[in-house]
Amino acid sequence: MLELAIKGSKRYWGWMALLAAVVGVGFLVYLQQLSFGLGITGMSRDVSWGFYIANFTYLVGVAAGGVMVVLPYYLHDYKAFGKITILGEFLAVASLVMCLLLILVDLGQPMRMLNVIFYPSPRSVLFWDMIVLNGYLFLNIVVGWNVLEAERNGTSYPFWLKPFILLSIPWAISIHTVTAYLYSGLPGRGFWMTAILAPRFLSSAFAAGPALLILLCLVVRKLTRFDPGREQIQSLAKIVAYAICINVFFFLCEVFVAFYSNIPEHTAHIKYLFVGLEGKGALVPWMWTSMGLMAVGIILLVNPVTRRQEGVLAVACVAVFVGTWIDKGLGMISGGFVPSPLHHVNEYAPTIPEILITLGIYAMGALVLTALFKMAISVKEEVAG
Amino acid sequence: MEDSRRNFLKIAGISALGLGASPVLDAFSKEEGLQTPQMIQGEKALKATHWGMVIDTRKIHSSEDLNPMIAACNKIHNIPKLETENHEIKWIWAEAYHNAFPEKETNFLNERLEHIALPVLCNHCEDPPCCRACPTQATFKRESDGVVMMDFHRCIGCRFCMAACPYGARSFNFRDPRPFIKETNLEFPTRMKGVVEKCSFCAERLAEGKLPACVEASNGILIFGDLDDDKSEVRQALRENYTIRRKQNLGTGPSVYYIV
Numbered sequence: 001m002l003e004l005a006i007k008g009s010k011r012y013w014g015w016m017a018l019l020a021a022v023v024g025v026g027f028l029v030y031l032q033q034l035s036f037g038l039g040i041t042g043m044s045r046d047v048s049w050g051f052y053i054a055n056f057t058y059l060v061g062v063a064a065g066g067v068m069v070v071l072p073y074y075l076h077d078y079k080a081f082g083k084i085t086i087l088g089e090f091l092a093v094a095s096l097v098m099c100l101l102l103i104l105v106d107l108g109q110p111m112r113m114l115n116v117i118f119y120p121s122p123r124s125v126l127f128w129d130m131i132v133l134n135g136y137l138f139l140n141i142v143v144g145w146n147v148l149e150a151e152r153n154g155t156s157y158p159f160w161l162k163p164f165i166l167l168s169i170p171w172a173i174s175i176h177t178v179t180a181y182l183y184s185g186l187p188g189r190g191f192w193m194t195a196i197l198a199p200r201f202l203s204s205a206f207a208a209g210p211a212l213l214i215l216l217c218l219v220v221r222k223l224t225r226f227d228p229g230r231e232q233i234q235s236l237a238k239i240v241a242y243a244i245c246i247n248v249f250f251f252l253c254e255v256f257v258a259f260y261s262n263i264p265e266h267t268a269h270i271k272y273l274f275v276g277l278e279g280k281g282a283l284v285p286w287m288w289t290s291m292g293l294m295a296v297g298i299i300l301l302v303n304p305v306t307r308r309q310e311g312v313l314a315v316a317c318v319a320v321f322v323g324t325w326i327d328k329g330l331g332m333i334s335g336g337f338v339p340s341p342l343h344h345v346n347e348y349a350p351t352i353p354e355i356l357i358t359l360g361i362y363a364m365g366a367l368v369l370t371a372l373f374k375m376a377i378s379v380k381e382e383v384a385g
Numbered sequence: 386m387e388d389s390r391r392n393f394l395k396i397a398g399i400s401a402l403g404l405g406a407s408p409v410l411d412a413f414s415k416e417e418g419l420q421t422p423q424m425i426q427g428e429k430a431l432k433a434t435h436w437g438m439v440i441d442t443r444k445i446h447s448s449e450d451l452n453p454m455i456a457a458c459n460k461i462h463n464i465p466k467l468e469t470e471n472h473e474i475k476w477i478w479a480e481a482y483h484n485a486f487p488e489k490e491t492n493f494l495n496e497r498l499e500h501i502a503l504p505v506l507c508n509h510c511e512d513p514p515c516c517r518a519c520p521t522q523a524t525f526k527r528e529s530d531g532v533v534m535m536d537f538h539r540c541i542g543c544r545f546c547m548a549a550c551p552y553g554a555r556s557f558n559f560r561d562p563r564p565f566i567k568e569t570n571l572e573f574p575t576r577m578k579g580v581v582e583k584c585s586f587c588a589e590r591l592a593e594g595k596l597p598a599c600v601e602a603s604n605g606i607l608i609f610g611d612l613d614d615d616k617s618e619v620r621q622a623l624r625e626n627y628t629i630r631r632k633q634n635l636g637t638g639p640s641v642y643y644i645v
Contacts, residue, residue, distance in 0.1 A: 037578035039559035044471035108542015108579025126520035188551020
């Protein structure tokens with residue numbers, strides 16, 4: 001089926017070339033990072049993880065969000081989603097490609113990467129993260145490919161595939177749970193050390209993933225002859241509505257526990273993010289923007305009148321996507337490191353090279369996503385005749 | 386025709402996968418690959434089952450009293466002096482009381498403690514969170530004497546240990562440190578960019594029968610010895626004085642004690 005991805009219009013190739021150019025720029029900057037070291041980023045002794053790990057965490061969520069179309073179709077036999085499960089699976093594949101690349105560029109010694117396999121360390125959460133992420137990538141490629149191939153041939157997917165499909169559902173939950181455990185099991189990092197971190201990650205993932213999927217469905221409908229369907233988009237919209245409400249609720253639970261108990265180790269980080277600490281508050285406007293966007297998202301998505309208008313729905317989805325990205329991508333990681341365990345307030349901001357490398361990886365993800373979606377949609381168009 | 390070609394490709398693909406996987410499986414089966422690296426011990430090596438340190442803050446009169454021990458460490462361990470604070474490498478350094486013990490912050494601190502700086506370093510924890518976090522066992526606790534060590538050659542630079550350490554004891558080489566070393570000590574390795582490092586209780590000196598460099602230069606402020614030996618100097622100091630440890634409530638079991 002790969003041939004479908006290399007037969008395309010001028011517009012398709014133009015878009016791919018544009019993405020490839022951005023990938024190229026990112027790669028060149030990465031070569032510079034490789035020769036100089038991670039010192040070209042904004043990370044420091046106190047804030048030792050930054051933009052790469054933050055975006056990694058966010059995209060693990062987007063990948064896990066794909067399960068929100070797989071689960072209703074395969075477990076609840078919700079037929080409408082049958083049309084778009086492949087889009088969810090391929091979105092997961094593209095997200096995971098970005099996740100793995102972000103980990104790679106974050107390593108100080110990437111050529112020693114295989115040490116994780118040569119010296120397997122089951123006590124390290126990173127070891128398990130490697131297993132669940134690669135496993136989920138494998139599951140989605142195998143399932144997506146075979147289901148699509150069966151659709152093309154007008155048959156049902158092979159019987160041996162069903163266990164893989166069922167396994168992929170809890171596996172999706174596991175990737176974000178394990179990723180949350182990277183943070184929540186660390187003594188002395190009060191911001192992350194909360195049992196609700198994994199549920200929080202999952203709720204924001206189930207908002208962000210399907211929100212992106214809705215936007216992609218709208219784009220696909222506009223650009224191709226394949227219509228993902230109004231019912232499908234509306235069902236996704238309800239999922240986003242519930243998930244974003246739960247996400248904000250979980251956050252408020254955190255705020256209550258931190259400020260009613262008033263334990264400084266827990267309040268300091270939230271204070272830093274929302275009002276600033278010791279005169280430093282680079283993230284304050286960002287965090288309030290994030291809260292505002294999520295509130296707008298909730299209002300537009302919960303209200304059926306606005307949700308049913310696809311133009312407004314698109315706005316709501318953008319608000320949810322950007323709002324959760326700021327929350328998790330900017331706040332969650334920096335917020336955990338500031339103040340430091342020795343209570344120094346050293347702020348972090350990504351540098352231009354760091355942003356360019358990250359953009360290159362996003363472009364790579366978009367490239368993979370476009371090729372996979374092109375394949376899937378060509379099959380759908382072919383089948384429809 | 387179509388069908389046989391597809392089958393051929395399938396078989397070829399599976400074979401290629403098998404060939405690719407074999408070195409990985411070999412590595413898994415090799416037992417010695419899993420062992421932590423060893424440091425050869427000299428004939429006169431100092432021996433203990435649990436190295437520990439007691440810091441007598443009463444002997445610190447100003448932050449300048451800490452300079453000799455910090456300088457001694459920096460010199461023998463080839464610690465670079467970097468231009469930006471963000472990239473700093475620190476093994477032992479000075480902190481104010483409320484930074485060393487942020488959970489014990491008070492408005493009415495003893496005047497002496499208010500005005501001095503305290504030395505801080507890796508605590509060589511009994512249950513080190515950094516070693517739990519490391520995905521390659523590049524940082525590990527030496528079972529024989531409790532020293533938490535680093536293998537600079539195995540470290541992949543993921544910095545999970547830095548997030549895990551509640552004492553900020555770890556530094557990362559954000560760039561090549563070599564141009565920033567004033568005088569290279571050829572008896573100790575320099576590091577390369579992209580790896581994490583920290584205090585090793587001078588394991589390389591203990592192996593030669595010498596005390597840690599900071600202890601030697603400390604003018605009696607630092608006491609070093611075997612915490613498991615009740616006749617040792619550290620145990621005597623612990624018996625005679627009330628001591629505190631950093632972030633004791635986290636259960637990491639620091640091996641560095643402070644007489645305040």
